[in-house]
Amino acid sequence: ETGVTQSPTHLIKTRGQQVTLRCSSQSGHNTVSWYQQALGQGPQFIFQYYREEENGRGNFPPRFSGLQFPNYSSELNVNALELDDSALYLCASSPDSNYGYTFGSGTRLTVV
């Protein structure tokens, strides 16, 4: 059973809209990362938060933003949705830097 919960599991949005994806991590997991997995591809790193501050970002435009909250939950926000944003979005959290990451089951976003 995974300790990382993502919501919603599926979502359909229209091009140009904004979306917020949510992730709830285990207590004590101070590090959270978000990944985008397009169909047939490996996950790509979007960004990482540690103790509510962004401390790493991949090659994604600023319309991808995030937040991490003191209760170990986090959000991924995407503005001005494009068709290519359709993907599985994965959240991963870790209690320390020893790479003990736990991945959630993801949110499947479809942009039409």
Added chain:
Amino acid sequence: AQSVTQLDSQVPVFEEAPVELRCNYSSSVSVYLFWYVQYPNQGLQLLLKYLSGSTLVKGINGFEAEFNKSQTSFHLRKPSVHISDTAEYFCAVSALGRNQFYFGTGTSLTVIP
């Protein structure tokens, strides 16, 4: 930057036969290496990781991998596969201290009864 190449996109294998899933990486700095498994409609589950020490790493479900620095490879092996091993397998690399994974494009393992 780092990159990962998974040499086989699809690997069919008969049940109880051995399997090897190949992974090569590229990096200008020292890295950690990982294998993850993804079952349909699920997230990623860690199979094993190499951080330091012995180059032969044993993971869950009978899988093991060997880190070969000279060949920049981290191939995944299992001596006898089961139907339940059918899944997508991802190799990933992370530079020391970065906590950011670079994933390969995945290998789809299909176990044939």
